[in-house]
Amino acid sequence: MQPFTKMTGLVAPVDRVNVDTDAIIPKQFLKRIERSGFGQFLFFEWRWDEQGNVIPEFNLNKPRYQGASVLISRANFGCGSSREHAPWAILDYGFRCVIAPSFADIFYNNCFKNGILPIQLSEEQVDELFRRTEAQEGYTLNIDLEQKVVTDDKGLRIAFDLDEHRRQFLLQGLDDIGLTLQHEDAISAYEAKRASEASA
Amino acid sequence: MLIQAKQFIGVNKHMSKQTMFEKIWNNHVIVAEEGKPSVLYIDLHLVHEVTSPQAFEGLRMSGRKVRRPDLTFATMDHNVPTKDRFNISDPISKQQVDTLTDNCREFGVKLYDLDSIDQGVVHVMGPELGLTHPGKTIVCGDSHTSTHGAFGALAFGIGTSEVEHVLATQCLQQSKAKTMLIRFNGKRAPGITAKDLILGLIAKYGTDFGTGYVMEYSGEAIRVLTMEERMTVCNMSIEAGARAGLIAPDETTFEYLRGREYAPQGAAFDAAVAQWKALCTDEGAQFDKVLDFDVNSLIPQVTWGTSPGMGTGITSSVPVPAELPTENERKAAANALEYMGLKPGTPMTEIPIDYVFIGSCTNGRIEDLRAAAAIARGYKVNPNVTAIVVPGSGRVKIQAEKEGLDKIFTEAGFEWRDAGCSMCLAMNPDRSAAGTALRIDFEPQL
Ligand code: SF4
Numbered sequence: 001m002q003p004f005t006k007m008t009g010l011v012a013p014v015d016r017v018n019v020d021t022d023a024i025i026p027k028q029f030l031k032r033i034e035r036s037g038f039g040q041f042l043f044f045e046w047r048w049d050e051q052g053n054v055i056p057e058f059n060l061n062k063p064r065y066q067g068a069s070v071l072i073s074r075a076n077f078g079c080g081s082s083r084e085h086a087p088w089a090i091l092d093y094g095f096r097c098v099i100a101p102s103f104a105d106i107f108y109n110n111c112f113k114n115g116i117l118p119i120q121l122s123e124e125q126v127d128e129l130f131r132r133t134e135a136q137e138g139y140t141l142n143i144d145l146e147q148k149v150v151t152d153d154k155g156l157r158i159a160f161d162l163d164e165h166r167r168q169f170l171l172q173g174l175d176d177i178g179l180t181l182q183h184e185d186a187i188s189a190y191e192a193k194r195a196s197e198a199s200a
Numbered sequence: 201m202l203i204q205a206k207q208f209i210g211v212n213k214h215m216s217k218q219t220m221f222e223k224i225w226n227n228h229v230i231v232a233e234e235g236k237p238s239v240l241y242i243d244l245h246l247v248h249e250v251t252s253p254q255a256f257e258g259l260r261m262s263g264r265k266v267r268r269p270d271l272t273f274a275t276m277d278h279n280v281p282t283k284d285r286f287n288i289s290d291p292i293s294k295q296q297v298d299t300l301t302d303n304c305r306e307f308g309v310k311l312y313d314l315d316s317i318d319q320g321v322v323h324v325m326g327p328e329l330g331l332t333h334p335g336k337t338i339v340c341g342d343s344h345t346s347t348h349g350a351f352g353a354l355a356f357g358i359g360t361s362e363v364e365h366v367l368a369t370q371c372l373q374q375s376k377a378k379t380m381l382i383r384f385n386g387k388r389a390p391g392i393t394a395k396d397l398i399l400g401l402i403a404k405y406g407t408d409f410g411t412g413y414v415m416e417y418s419g420e421a422i423r424v425l426t427m428e429e430r431m432t433v434c435n436m437s438i439e440a441g442a443r444a445g446l447i448a449p450d451e452t453t454f455e456y457l458r459g460r461e462y463a464p465q466g467a468a469f470d471a472a473v474a475q476w477k478a479l480c481t482d483e484g485a486q487f488d489k490v491l492d493f494d495v496n497s498l499i500p501q502v503t504w505g506t507s508p509g510m511g512t513g514i515t516s517s518v519p520v521p522a523e524l525p526t527e528n529e530r531k532a533a534a535n536a537l538e539y540m541g542l543k544p545g546t547p548m549t550e551i552p553i554d555y556v557f558i559g560s561c562t563n564g565r566i567e568d569l570r571a572a573a574a575i576a577r578g579y580k581v582n583p584n585v586t587a588i589v590v591p592g593s594g595r596v597k598i599q600a601e602k603e604g605l606d607k608i609f610t611e612a613g614f615e616w617r618d619a620g621c622s623m624c625l626a627m628n629p630d631r632s633a634a635g636t637a638l639r640i641d642f643e644p645q646l
Contacts (some may be wrong), residue, residue: 084359
C-alpha cells in the first residue's frame with residue numbers, strides 16, 4: 001500500500017450529515033469484480049439526475065473543485081452498509097483524506113486499510129474549514145500525518161489525533177495480512193488447543 | 201508488550217464479573233499488544249458473491265490460500281434474480297455469481313449455490329444450517345451479520361479487505377468495543393413485532409447512539425421472543441450504529457439449534473449447552489452504558505424517510521422539517537421528504553402504498569411469512585399495489601409451500617418468488633422506482 005506521510009491538496013466540501021455508503025457509491029455499481037474504477041461513480045446520484053444530466057449545483061461538479069484530494073463533510077460520515085467499495089470509490093476519485101466531525105465505525109476502519117486518512121475534528125473546526133473552503137477558490141490544506149496537524153497557508157493550524165497504531169500503519173503503508181501472519185505460531189497453537197478441547 | 205493468549209485468559213479469570221461480550225472476546229483473543237488492535241480468532245466466515253471477488257483476487261495476487269476452508273461457507277444471495285433465477289440477465293451479476301463459483305472451487309470452499317435448497321440470504325441460511333452457535337465469533341462481508349448475535353455469538357460485518365484477511369489468516373485485527381446494555385422492560389401489546397421494538401429504540405435514540413459499542417439486549421420483552429424475532433432485533437443493531445448486538449442464549453436458543461445439520465449432536469450437544477449457559481453476563485458485571493426502554497406503550501413503527509432513524513408510530517404524522525430541533529435534522533428530513541415525495545404533516549395512515557415487499561433477512565423467515573399470510577388470507581391486493589414475497593432461503597420456500605402459504609399469497613395477488621435479498625438491496629431486477637413508497641415492512645437496508 002502507498003504510505004501516507006504528508007500531502008497538500010485542494011479541498012472539496014460535501015455539506016451533508018449522515019453521508020451513507022449508498023450515497024458514496026450506489027449499490028448498482030457494486031457488481032464489479034475488480035478493486036479499481038469506482039471513482040467515476042462516486043456520489044453518483046448527487047452528481048447526475050435520473051436522465052443522466054450533470055447536476056451543476058453539486059460541488060464535485062463545479063470547475064473550482066476539480067482535482068480535489070481532501071474531502072470535508074459532516075457528522076456520521078460513511079454510515080450505512082459496510083461496503084468497502086465506498087473507500088475504494090473515494091480513493092479512486094482522487095481523495096486521500098476525509099475530514100468530518102465523526103465517522104461510522106466500519107467506514108473509518110476501511111479507510112486505513114485502503115491508505116485513506118480519515119480525520120475527526122470538532123464541529124466548530126469543521127465549520128471553519130467549510131467557511132474557508134467556500135470563501136476562497138482554490139483553497140488547499142496541508143495534511144501532515146507525521147506531526148498530526150492540518151494547516152493552510154493563512155495561518156490556520158489544527159492538531160488532530162488518532163490511534164498511534166493506525167498512524168504507523170498509514171505512515172509505513174503496511175499490509176494487514178502480513179502483520180497478522182507474523183503471529184503464525186500463536187494462531188497455530190490456538191487452533192491446536194481448540195481442536196484438543198473439542199475432541200476431549 | 202506481548203501477552204500470549206493463555207496468560208491473557210488467565211488474567212481475566214481473576215476479574216470475576218464479565219459481560220457476555222467480554223467472555224467471548226477473551227476466548228478468542230490470540231495476541232494482545234498494548235496500543236494495537238488484538239488478533240481475534242474467527243470461528244465462522246460466511247461469504248457471498250458481492251463482497252468476495254476482490255478478496256479472492258487479493259489472495260491469488262499474493263499467492264495465499266484459504267487457511268480454514270472448513271470454517272468458511274459461501275452462498276449467493278445479494279443479486280440473484282428471484283424470478284427465473286437460472287437466467288441472470290444482468291451480465292455483471294452473472295459474472296459475480298460465476299466468479300464466486302469458480303473461487304469456491306479453486307480455494308476449496310463449500311458453496312450453497314442456486315441448485316442447493318440451502319441457498320438463501322446468508323443470515324437466514326447460517327442459522328438454518330445450525331452453523332451459528334452461542335459463543336462463536338462470526339463474520340461476513342455484510343453489515344447485517346449482527347443478526348447472528350441473537351444466538352449469543354459475537355457477529356459483525358466486515359469489509360472486503362477484512363474478508364481477504366480472514367480467508368488468509370482466520371483472524372481479524374480488532375480493537376475491543378465498548379459495551380452497552382439495553383433493557384427492554386415491560387410487555388408488548390398484541391401486534392407489536394420485534395421490528396417495532398428495535399425501530400422504536402432507534403426512533404428514540406437515533407441512528408448513531410450505538411457507534412463503538414456492542415449492545416446486549418435483555419429484559420422481559422427480549423426473553424419471550426422467538427429466535428426469528430431475536431435475529432430481527434440483532435440484525436438492526438447496525439441501524440443504531442452498533443458494531444454488534446447480543447442476546448444471551450437460553451432454552452429457546454438451544455431448542456432452535458437441536459438437531460440442525462451443523463449443531464453438535466447427541467452427548468456433544470448437551471456438553472455444548474452447558475458451555476453456552478456459562479456465556480451469559482455475570483450478575484453485577486459492568487457495562488460502559490446502560491439504557492432502559494419501555495415497551496408497554498410502544499405502538500407499531502413506520503418510517504417516513506430514508507434512514508431508520510426517521511421513524512415514528514403509525515398514529516403519528518410525517519414531520520414538518522422546520523419544526524425539528526437541529527439544523528442537521530431539518531436538512532436531512534427535507535431531503536428525505538423530497539426523495540420520498542411526501543408532504544410534511546401527512547398522517548402516516550394516509551400515505552398511499554405502492555409496493556409491498558415481504559422478504560430480506562429480517563422478514564423472510566418462515567414465521568414472518570406465516571404472519572403475513574395470516575393477514576393476507578381472503579383479501580386481495582389493491583390493483584395499484586405491487587406485492588411480492590421473497591422467502592429468505594430455499595428451505596423457507598419449501599416449508600411455506602408445504603403449509604400452503606404460497607397459495608394464500610398468490611390468491612391474494614402477491615407474486616411468489618425464489619430466495620434472495622431482492623428489493624432489500626435492489627441490486628437485482630427487483631428494484632422499485634424512485635419516489636414510490638415502499639411499505640416499511642422489512643428491514644430498511646441502507
Ligand atoms: S436481505 Fe438485505 S440486509 Fe439481509 S443480507 Fe441481504 S442485502 Fe443484507
